[in-house]
Every structure is written in structure tokens, then in C-alpha cells.
Amino acid sequence: GSTAAPTTIRQVKLEKECEFRVEVSPDAPLRLRLLTGTAEIFGTEIPPEIWLTFPPRLKCAVFTWYGATIEVDGTTETDYTADETPMISYVNVHAVLDARRNRAKASPGNSDASQGPRVIVVGPTDSGKSTLSRMLLSWAAKQGWKPTFVDLDIGQGSITIPGCIAATPIELPIDPVEGIPLDMPLVYFHGHTTPGVNVDLYKVLVKELAHILERQFAGNAESRAAGMVINTMGWIESIGYELLLHAIDTFNATVVLVLGQEKLCSMLKDVLKNKSDVDVVKLQKSGGVVSRNAKFRQKTRSHRIREYFYGLSNDLSPHSNVANFSDLCIYRIGGGPQAPRSALPIGAEPAADPTRLTPVNINRDLLHSVLAVSFAEEPDEIISSNVAGFIWITNIDFESKKITCLAPSAGSLPGKYLIQGSLIWYEP
Numbered sequence: 001g002s003t004a005a006p007t008t009i010r011q012v013k014l015e016k017e018c019e020f021r022v023e024v025s026p027d028a029p030l031r032l033r034l035l036t037g038t039a040e041i042f043g044t045e046i047p048p049e050i051w052l053t054f055p056p057r058l059k060c061a062v063f064t065w066y067g068a069t070i071e072v073d074g075t076t077e078t079d080y081t082a083d084e085t086p087m088i089s090y091v092n093v094h095a096v097l098d099a100r101r102n103r104a105k106a107s108p109g110n111s112d113a114s115q116g117p118r119v120i121v122v123g124p125t126d127s128g129k130s131t132l133s134r135m136l137l138s139w140a141a142k143q144g145w146k147p148t149f150v151d152l153d154i155g156q157g158s159i160t161i162p163g164c165i166a167a168t169p170i171e172l173p174i175d176p177v178e179g180i181p182l183d184m185p186l187v188y189f190h191g192h193t194t195p196g197v198n199v200d201l202y203k204v205l206v207k208e209l210a211h212i213l214e215r216q217f218a219g220n221a222e223s224r225a226a227g228m229v230i231n232t233m234g235w236i237e238s239i240g241y242e243l244l245l246h247a248i249d250t251f252n253a254t255v256v257l258v259l260g261q262e263k264l265c266s267m268l269k270d271v272l273k274n275k276s277d278v279d280v281v282k283l284q285k286s287g288g289v290v291s292r293n294a295k296f297r298q299k300t301r302s303h304r305i306r307e308y309f310y311g312l313s314n315d316l317s318p319h320s321n322v323a324n325f326s327d328l329c330i331y332r333i334g335g336g337p338q339a340p341r342s343a344l345p346i347g348a349e350p351a352a353d354p355t356r357l358t359p360v361n362i363n364r365d366l367l368h369s370v371l372a373v374s375f376a377e378e379p380d381e382i383i384s385s386n387v388a389g390f391i392w393i394t395n396i397d398f399e400s401k402k403i404t405c406l407a408p409s410a411g412s413l414p415g416k417y418l419i420q421g422s423l424i425w426y427e428p
């Protein structure tokens with residue numbers, strides 16, 4: 001008999017246009033490498049021979065256009081090979097976008113013709129929006145474009161922590177393990193993981209972000225021609241639908257990709273039928289998209305916050321700072337819940353201003369709060385300013401009037417004003 005430790009390494013052979021779908025187990029990472037042929041993960045080619053390590057709970061697919069053999073090391077939650085995927089239709093969309101980028105690049109000056117495609121991806125939760133956005137960005141980057149990624153999903157953002165809308169240029173195909181580099185994204189803080197808490201604030205922030213990008217595009221022909229890919233929330237009913245229309249309009253989207261819902265697609269086609277410069281395209285949802293329940297989403301959010309401070313593999317060393325109560329200027333936006341209609345005189349409307357700033361006194365509720373550090377120089381600039389980063393309150397000492405917080409790095413904060421939303425994080 002053999003005395004060697006049991007090996008968990010196995011080979012998977014993929015025929016052309018097939019994919020290996022895997023959910024990494026919740027408590028151990030998975031290693032994977034490409035042995036022969038070529039393969040990609042969500043639009044990014046994987047290098048031959050090199051072992052890639054995927055963190056627990058990650059769900060992904062290794063797709064091959066021409067056939068490949070991969071090697072997998074470790075146990076998985078589930079894994080299987082699929083020969084039916086919507087990849088051909090996705091790459092066809094990419095080809096159309098690519099042609100439009102070339103046309104934009106060839107057009108002089110700041111004319112409308114020099115604007116590349118502005119793609120917005122919409123659909124219900126778990127329809128594969130983030131994944132399709134990622135593929136389109138990576139395929140574009142592979143061809144040398146620097147498209148701008150805009151993420152309007154404040155529930156499960158992929159650029160920064162939850163509760164934010166953000167944008168960043170994508171200069172290289174997105175790393176299948178590391179995700180989007182956190183270099184210098186343009187981030188606006190809503191502070192809540194659903195826009196319903198303050199819809200007006202969400203709209204204001206979307207407008208601010210669009211406005212800044214518009215300005216950047218005006219001065220940068222390269223990013224203008226590359227255009228943008230905008231990922232949205234899975235909330236597509238009532239106010240969610242209204243917010244989609246608001247985003248399409250605010251960013252002047254020219255291509256609307258609708259994933260996995262006939263009804264949404266026909267509604268959008270109908271309202272946009274008079275806009276000849278907007279194409280609404282229905283795309284099939286991939287059978288590989290994994291549904292994530294509320295608990296899983298909550299966990300993912302919490303992991304994103306941990307990743308912000310500690311890095312994906314604990315490779316960052318955040319810094320703990322102590323400050324006096326009097327040193328901190330914390331604000332909330334929206335001044336709490338509105339008075340119920342029943343408490344008002346007949347005919348009166350609830351009057352709370354959703355973008356009103358309320359100073360926050362240091363109180364117990366701040367413990368474990370994640371606050372945004374605004375770039376604003378005056379309080380009245382807070383709403384319209386983007387944020388530099390985040391801090392996490394780890395201790396409040398009411399006797400000595402000192403507060404301890406964790407920041408990504410040592411030194412003074414990049415701004416004086418802090419914004420509190422409803423983000424709370426408990427270190428696991």
C-alpha cells in the first residue's frame with residue numbers, strides 16, 4: 001500500500017466553449033492551474049502552469065474558447081462542467097462595443113462622435129450583472145482600452161466597501177483573485193446598503209459622480225473613446241426601477257444590457273423607444289450564476305470591509321489611532337427618519353430634507369461604525385464631495401473622552417469631516 005498523503009489534485013478536461021464552474025468551500029481555499037490550452041476567468045486569461053489560489057466561498061467559472069486542461073487542488077462546495085453558456089452572445093456584444101470605441105477614437109475633438117459606448121448592465125439580483133460588467137471591462141482592457149467602470153450597486157459593490165457608489169478606470173484585465181485594484185477610485189458615500197433608506201441622497205450622489213466623469217472625459221480623449229461600463233443594483237421594482245431610469249438618463253447611457261428578465265427589457269424598450277441613440281439589448285443569464293441568500297450577502301459585505309482594512313490575505317496593516325472627542329467632526333446625512341404622515345396636520349407633507357446634515361455627538365451607537373472620511377473642506381461641501389477612505393470605531397472612552405479608530409494607514413486623516421451612515425462592522 002501507499003504511505004503518501006492522499007492527494008486531492010485532479011485534472012479537468014474542457015472541450016471548446018465549455019466552462020468549469022466552481023464554488024470554493026467555505027473554510028478552505030482552492031488551488032487551480034492551467035495545464036494545456038487557453039482559458040479565462042470572467043474575461044481575464046489565466047497564465048499557464050502557475051497555481052492560482054482562490055479564497056473560501058468564491059464562485060467562479062474557468063471558460064475556454066478552444067479547449068483546455070486544468071488541474072484543481074482541494075475540495076469544493078460544488079463543481080461541474082457546463083457546455084451551455086451565453087459566452088458567445090456576450091463576446092458578440094463586446095465586438096460591437098469595440099467597433100464603437102474604434103469609431104469614437106477616429107472622430108476628432110469633443111464631438112458626440114468621439115464618445116465611446118456607455119454601457120449600463122441591468123437585471124434582477126443574481127442575474128450575473130457584476131460578472132458581465134467584469135468580462136466586458138477585461139476584454140476591452142485586453143485590447144488596450146481603458147474603459148471606466150462605474151459601480152452603482154451599494155449593496156455589493158466591487159470597487160470599494162458597501163454603501164458606496166464608485167468609479168475607476170480599468171487599465172488591465174481584472175485579476176480573477178484580487179478583483180479590481182483599489183488604487184484611486186472615485187468614491188461617494190451613501191452610507192447604507194440599500195438606497196431606500198435615502199433615495200434622494202442616492203440620486204444626488206449618482207449625479208455628482210456622473211458630473212465628475214463627464215468633466216474627466218471632456219479632457220481625456222482616450223477614456224472618452226473607451227467609454228464606460230455601469231453596473232447597477234438588483235432592485236428593479238418600483239423605486240428601484242425609477243433609479244435605473246435615473247441612472248440611464250444621468251450617465252447618458254447608449255447601450256442598456258438587460259440580463260435575465262423579459263419584463264424589465266420590454267419596459268425599458270418601451271420608455272426608451274424615442275431615444276434613437278439608446279440600444280436596449282436582452283441577454284441570457286448564465287446558468288452558472290449562483291444565487292446568494294441574505295445571509296451570504298451580509299457575510300460578503302462584512303468581508304469587503306475586512307478586506308478594506310486588512311487586505312485580501314491579511315497583507316495590509318491598518319493603524320489604530322486615538323483621538324479626542326473634540327477633534328472629530330462627524331455628520332449624518334438626512335437627519336433620521338421622517339415624521340410619519342399620521343403625525344402631521346391633514347394635507348401636510350413630511351418635511352425632512354433628505355440631504356440635510358446633522359452633526360453627530362459622540363455616543364455609544366458609534367461603536368463599531370464604519371465612517372467615511374470626506375474630502376470636503378467645509379460642511380456644506382460634504383454632500384457633493386467624494387470620500388478619501390474609511391475608518392472604523394473600535395473603542396469609545398467616555399471618561400477620558402477619547403475615541404479609538406482603525407484607519408488603513410498611519411498619520412493624520414486625509415480630511416476633517418466624517419460621515420456616519422448605518423454601516424456597522426464586527427471583526428469576526
Ligand code: ADP
Pocket residue numbers: 019021022058059060061123124125126127128129130131132234286287288289290291
Ligand atoms: P449580480 O451582479 O447580478 O448580483 P453576479 O455577477 O455577482 O450577480 O453573480 C452572482 C454570483 O455568481 C457571483 O458570486 C459570481 O461570481 C457567480 N457566477 C457568475 N457567473 C458564473 C458562472 N458562469 N459560473 C460560476 N459562478 C458564476
